[in-house]
Amino acid sequence: MRFPRTLVLVGTLTCSTLLPAQIIITDDDGPRRPREAREATPETPESKKAKAERDAMAESLLNRAYSLTKQTSDTETAFILARLAQASSRNHPQRAKEWAEEVFNLTANLPNNMQRSQYETMALTAMSEVDPEKAIEMLPRLETPNNRDGQPQPEVRLSVTAMLFNRYWQRKGMDGVETLRAAARQMGESGAYPYMAINLLIRQVKSKDAEKSKEILNEALAFFNRRPTAGNGNEQFAMFLRSNREEIPTPLLKDMLEKLVSQAVNLKNDTSTSMVLATESGTAAKLDNAASIFLFQLMPMIRSLDADWAKRLENQYQELRAAADFARSGEQRMMVTRSVGGGPGGEPPRAMMEEMRAMEIDELSARDPQRALKMNAELTDPSVRAASGARLAATISKSDPEQAAELLKKAKEAIAEAKEPMDKLRILVGLAQAQASLNDKAAFEATLQTSYTLGEELFRKGIDKNPTAPVFTQPGFDAMQRLTMSAVRMDYQATMQRLDAVRSPLLQALLLISAAEGLDPDARPRGQGMRIRIES
Known part of the structure; x- marks a missing residue:
């Protein structure tokens, strides 16, 4: 995911204008297939032995990756350690805890910027998988991150806290409520009250103790004047109000909304966030500053309280008109991108929306292949469509071999037609994943070699051009991660030979970690953020 400025994906929102809203958090960290499906497969002595062998191989790869940190910078090492913590959290929990702690010990001496925060967030997320109590203890x-070029950076604690609180609740239940409240108050005292995390807690507690949930709600509202207003703080507070509006007295709600609208004026020059509202046919509206985004999120509540007030705001903020019309159309899909740093435009990368749709196609292909085929045909980016089509071909190869062959043919033609190396690599990886699924070993090995050669070249050029950019934004990195996870399952020895030939210690370490993850047949590539769904 490369662009003139660094972009951090906050999430994909599916929402309705009806109130109240329900917020559902899914951390995008490469979940395995559903627990029910895994538990439905009985373990045998043979499967236990195979798993033990895979785990031992994975541990060896992780240790090899760790040894390469002697050759990397402190910033690079912090990212490697964070990935090690993630990759070991399921099968090697003690190592995950050690590596997560090592991340924080190392980053304490690094500049307080977004890169540092992202690596610490990854480590904290890994810690929460194996030891939620320790993760809550480490949260402070x-x-x-410090402001950059006068612009406030996203308040990373807010998003990760929702995940941490949820995992702690799953472990402790009602016995952990006071600990979570204390953690929220501590964050609130420093100007970062975690409204999204507390919203989840209120809903969970409400089913067991309605009075206690009201108590938590009132405590949260007491931090109104000290809430975080920069970055995603306002967005989370808007979600909090929407979700709990039925429990908030109308006069108090209107008073808060009036203050929020007044304060939104101060956000007009904050262009660090853009929101794209999209249908399946394309973009319907775009909000390109924090003020418009915040007002858009408040508008359903404002409209329900005072329709004339809502209309005046739509007239005052022109971009709200198209967004309001779109919102009234019913359910819609929104992609939220947060940018860090300067640069013109503020628009998301060309293929980002398409990649999000391609992920949906991947998830849909097995249960509704016809719908997946239709969505694939509607993709407008040729490289994303070809890569998605190749993966889809593997899924439908038995049920519709002619259509599968046609998709694979189109993918190969698209490689020849692609002018940008990154587009070519995207298609190659999709084709390799399909060949692996189809057990076409000869074709897979040829594609694998071409992909690694191109990917490493793109990564090296990216590092040379912008050595301070986060590693996961470097061209070729994400594609090579996904390729490695597929490759190691198809041909372990061939994959290891390719990884042995990688010249960059940083890239080699990270791909070894991906290979270790790929040995788990249920694992999927990890993302750098989370998905947020708002439902009425």
């Missing part, structure tokens, strides 16, 4: 060590 996660600091807000």
Whole structure:
């Protein structure tokens, strides 16, 4: 995911204008297939032995990756350690805890910027998988990044806290409520009250103790004047109000909304966030500053309280008109991107929306292949469509071999037609994943070699051009991660030979980690953020 400025994906929202809203958090960290499906497969002595062998091989790869940190910079090492913590959290929990702690020990001496925060967030997320109590204890060590070029950076603690609170609740239930409230108050005192996390807690507690949930709600509202207003703080507070509006007295709600609208004026020059509202046929509206985004999120509540007030705001903020019309159309899909740093435009990368749709196609292909085929045909980016089509071909190869062959043919033609190396690599990886699924070993090995050669070249050029950019934004990195996870399952020895030939210690370490993850047949590539769904 490369662009003139660094972009951090906050999430994909599916929402309705009806109120109240329900917020559902899914951390995008490469979940395995559903637990029910895994538990439905009985273990045998043979499967236990195979798993033990895979785990031992994975541990060896992780240790080899760790040894390469002797050759990387402190910033690079922090990212490698964070990935090690993630990759070991399921099968090697003690190592995950050690590596997560090592991340924080190392980053304490690094500049307090977004890169540091992202790596610490990854480590904290991994810690929460194996030891939620320790993760909550470590939360105060996660600091807000310093402003950059006068622009506030996203308050990273807010998003990760929702995940941490949810995992702690799953472990402790009602016995952990006071600990979570204390953690929220501590964050609130520093100007970062975690409204999204507390919203989840309120809903969970409400089913067991309605009075206690009201108590938590009132405590949260008491931090209104000290809430975080920069970055995603306002967005989370808007979600909090929407979700709990039925429990908030109308006079108090209107008073808060009036203050929020007044304060939104101060956000007009904050262009660090853009929101794209999209249908399946394309973009319907775009909000390109924090003020418009915040007002858009408040508008359903404002409209329900005072329709004339809502109309005046739509007239005052022209971009709200198209967004309001779109919102009234019913359910819609929104992609939210947050940018860090300067640069013109503020628009998301060309293929980002298409990639999000391609992920949906991947998830849909097995249960509704016809719908997946239709969505694939509607993709407008040729490289994303070809890569998605190749993966889809593997899924439908038995049920519709002619259509599968046609999709694979189109993918190969698209490789020849692609002018940008990154587009070519995207299609190659999709084709390799399909060949692996189809057990076409000869074709797979040829594609694998071409893909690694191109990917490493793109990564090296990216590092040379912008050595301070986060590693996961470097061209070729994400594609090579996904390729490695597929490759190691198809041909372990061939994959290891390719990884042995990687010249960059940083890239080699990270791909070894991906290979270790790929040995788990249920694992999927990890993302760098989370998905947020708002439902009425």
